[in-house]
Amino acid sequence: FIGQGAKVEQFEKELADELGTPRVLTVNSGTSAIHLALRLANVGQGHTVICSPMTCTASNMPVLERGAKIVWADINPHDGNIDPESVARLITRKTKAIICVDWGGYPCDLDSLLSLSEARGISLIEDAAHALGAMYKGARVGSVSHFTTFSFQAIKHLTCVDGGALACQDPRDYRRGKLLRWYGIDRETPRKDARCEDDIAEFGYKFHMNDVSATIGIEGLKGLRECLDTHRSNAFYYNCEIADRGLRHVKPLNYRDNSISSHWLYTVLVDDRPSFVEWMVSHGVNVSRVHARNDKHTCFRDAGNRNNLPGVDEFDAHQVSIPVGWWVTQDEREAIMDVMGAWDRVCR
Numbered sequence: 001f002i003g004q005g006a007k008v009e010q011f012e013k014e015l016a017d018e019l020g021t022p023r024v025l026t027v028n029s030g031t032s033a034i035h036l037a038l039r040l041a042n043v044g045q046g047h048t049v050i051c052s053p054m055t056c057t058a059s060n061m062p063v064l065e066r067g068a069k070i071v072w073a074d075i076n077p078h079d080g081n082i083d084p085e086s087v088a089r090l091i092t093r094k095t096k097a098i099i100c101v102d103w104g105g106y107p108c109d110l111d112s113l114l115s116l117s118e119a120r121g122i123s124l125i126e127d128a129a130h131a132l133g134a135m136y137k138g139a140r141v142g143s144v145s146h147f148t149t150f151s152f153q154a155i156k157h158l159t160c161v162d163g164g165a166l167a168c169q170d171p172r173d174y175r176r177g178k179l180l181r182w183y184g185i186d187r188e189t190p191r192k193d194a195r196c197e198d199d200i201a202e203f204g205y206k207f208h209m210n211d212v213s214a215t216i217g218i219e220g221l222k223g224l225r226e227c228l229d230t231h232r233s234n235a236f237y238y239n240c241e242i243a244d245r246g247l248r249h250v251k252p253l254n255y256r257d258n259s260i261s262s263h264w265l266y267t268v269l270v271d272d273r274p275s276f277v278e279w280m281v282s283h284g285v286n287v288s289r290v291h292a293r294n295d296k297h298t299c300f301r302d303a304g305n306r307n308n309l310p311g312v313d314e315f316d317a318h319q320v321s322i323p324v325g326w327w328v329t330q331d332e333r334e335a336i337m338d339v340m341g342a343w344d345r346v347c348r
Contacts (some may be wrong), residue, residue, distance in 0.1 A: 030151025
């Protein structure tokens, strides 16, 4: 069976256990999960959505599809996540949702963002594409925000080749989302004709996952703990070595003690990024910014607050990620540190 069937149901149950929340909807991509979350939040024409420009464009393009206007919030230049104080200044009567992005797998300040959103009756959508397995104050990411979206695209901690999921806290959103992900059709009630649906109350999408992708995801879950442990071990090694070697021109991001990153990325802040990138690549180490600021793209030209983002300016000028994945061996991470340390000495 290759459509949506028993394997999708099994995968959703196992994901729900992993995320610590009972209401998980699998979809065909992380981008579709954001589309669905915005629809469930009733975002539409005339509304604004407060977003971070420091992310994959897939985080923000669904807002345009809904006909809403993006308002850019600033970020914390020390961790790459959206700044709640900036968000607070941008909320108006037109604001319908906030999209926060867990940069590299490190959870945003969810308590502050939830306080802001709930005080004004707006939805908090957490883009956790990088953050499967991350922890926020003892709770698993996916069990905190009104909506949390995940990506199971090819290079994530868990892949379904492509796919995604949406975790909903409100049972009403979960029931509605289950309909909307497949054209609005109720697939759980008996039909007289198996091929012809009854009345469809609300139009939906072709966003559902299939059993082939779900089967790959089920197998991937078996190795998720080991994958996360390796990412975190590599990140811990880098943190310790940067401190022990006294690097002056390479700094790790500054994380709170109350959260645990999934470390899908290991981002550092460097004084001279062009020089750093050239040095690392010339010594056989692939490095990347991974994501560039979205507010410079022509397609987002109508978004508001483009010219007052000092945190984004600072972070975007200095951030770059080095290899941290499960495939990085102990010998390789030591070699990466040696190359990085040599660049730091040259800079002095």
